[in-house]
Amino acid sequence: MSTQIPQPSQAAPDTTRIHNIGYRSYDGPRLGRAYARRSLFSQSLRGAYGLGRSAKSKVLPMLLASVMCAPALIIVAVAVATQQTKLSIEYTQYAIYLQVVIGIFLASQAPQSVSRDLRFRTVPLYFSRPIERADYVLAKYGAMASALFILTAVPLLIMWIGSMLAKMDFAEQTKMFGQGLVSVALLSLLFGGIGLVMAALTPRRGFGVAAVIGVLTISYGAVSTLMGIAYVTENAGAIKWLGLFSPITLIDGVQTAFLGAPSMFPELGGPGAGFGVVYLLAVLALIAGSYGILMRRYRKVGL
Numbered sequence: 001m002s003t004q005i006p007q008p009s010q011a012a013p014d015t016t017r018i019h020n021i022g023y024r025s026y027d028g029p030r031l032g033r034a035y036a037r038r039s040l041f042s043q044s045l046r047g048a049y050g051l052g053r054s055a056k057s058k059v060l061p062m063l064l065a066s067v068m069c070a071p072a073l074i075i076v077a078v079a080v081a082t083q084q085t086k087l088s089i090e091y092t093q094y095a096i097y098l099q100v101v102i103g104i105f106l107a108s109q110a111p112q113s114v115s116r117d118l119r120f121r122t123v124p125l126y127f128s129r130p131i132e133r134a135d136y137v138l139a140k141y142g143a144m145a146s147a148l149f150i151l152t153a154v155p156l157l158i159m160w161i162g163s164m165l166a167k168m169d170f171a172e173q174t175k176m177f178g179q180g181l182v183s184v185a186l187l188s189l190l191f192g193g194i195g196l197v198m199a200a201l202t203p204r205r206g207f208g209v210a211a212v213i214g215v216l217t218i219s220y221g222a223v224s225t226l227m228g229i230a231y232v233t234e235n236a237g238a239i240k241w242l243g244l245f246s247p248i249t250l251i252d253g254v255q256t257a258f259l260g261a262p263s264m265f266p267e268l269g270g271p272g273a274g275f276g277v278v279y280l281l282a283v284l285a286l287i288a289g290s291y292g293i294l295m296r297r298y299r300k301v302g303l
Contacts, residue, residue, distance in 0.1 A: 033132065036131040037135040040126070040131065040135070040143075041139040041142050041143050041146075042143075045146050045147055047109075048113065048144065048147035049062065050062065061105065064101055064151070065105075065154070068098055068102075068154070068155050069155050069158060071094075071097075071098065072094070072162075073158060075087055075162070076158060076159060076161070076162025076163075079162055079163065079166045079168075080162060080166045083166065083167075085168060086168065087159055087162075087168075090180075090262060091156050091159060091176050091177055091180025091181075092176075092180050092183045092255045092259055092262075093261065094152075094159070094180065095183065095251075096251070099216075099220070099248050102151065102152065103212070103213060103216040103217060104213075106148065106191055106212055107195070107212035107213045109144070109147065109195075110192075110195035110208065111199040111212075113143065113144055113199065114140055114196055114199050114200045115199050115205045118200070118202075119204070119205070123136070123298070133295065133298045133299060136298060137294045141192060141193060141290075141291060144192035144195060144196055145188045145193075146188070147192075148187070148188035148191055152187065152188060153181060156177060156184065159177075160177040179255070179260065179261070182255075182259060183251065183254075186255075186283060187251045189287050190247055190283055190286055190287055190290075193286065193287050193289075194215060194286070197293050197297075199211070199212065200297050200298075215247075216247060216248070219246040220246045220247075220249065222245075223245050226238075226242050227243070227265060228266060230242065236266075236267075239265055239266060240253070240271045243265065243271070247286070250283050251283070252265065252270065253265075253279035254279045254280050254283055256271060257270070257271050257273050257276020257279060258273065258276055
């Protein structure tokens with residue numbers, strides 16, 4: 001039994017149609033990776049302070065920024081009212097004293113920056129455009145470090161302006177202000193990298209918050225306790241080695257060794273210039289390592 005093959009005239013009529021619904025092709029300039037990277041950096045930096053987000057999202061970062069600036073305003077007010085010849089706290093000490101506020105800000109905003117992209121699987125959408133993994137990591141890292149730098153540098157600027165109003169020595173205050181800016185810039189890079197690494201390890205924001213607080217707080221508490229024990233047991237030589245195991249003591253050691261800052265170590269037992277090189281190399285290694293871990297993390301994010 002043979003099967004009859006329909007002839008073209010017997011086949012079903014072709015109903016394909018092309019409808020013009022008014023879309024036009026894009027004829028403008030292609031802005032490319034650099035523009036996309038800048039846009040992601042700007043959006044992430046604004047988001048760290050709740051700008052462009054809901055009013056609820058602005059409360060915590062703005063509150064923490066206010067808490068960071070409040071002691072500086074008080075210090076300035078007292079200095080101007082009493083006509084002091086120097087501020088009651090040095091620029092390099094300010095961030096060390098307020099490290100808890102910095103840690104809370106980082107723990108709240110680092111997961112906001114990267115964990116949501118992982119949780120809602122929007123990272124592949126970024127990579128489907130001209131932006132690449134290196135662009136994403138650079139933009140997020142730069143935005144987090146910049147947000148921390150703004151948080152820590154603005155109080156120093158308030159203190160410097162206050163010192164000028166109190167008619168303190170311009171050259172001395174400007175030099176110390178510059179040293180403080182170098183210190184908080186290094187702190188921002190270190191803390192920003194660590195915070196993003198902890199947050200990028202999990203898409204769950206709560207876990208990211210706990211991880212950041214744990215790394216910063218527990219490490220500092222443990223190191224400080226061991227330093228105290230070493231001092232009491234007259235093992236002062238171990239103090240400078242213990243300082244290598246906490247981010248905040250690393251910054252303290254670097255600024256003590258190279259910026260002339262007073263040490264927060266027990267009985268001013270901070271490292272000298274020679275051993276300070278070890279602290280500086282450790283900080284730079286952690287910054288580079290954080291970037292490398294982030295790059296490796298986002299290579300595993302499938303398209």
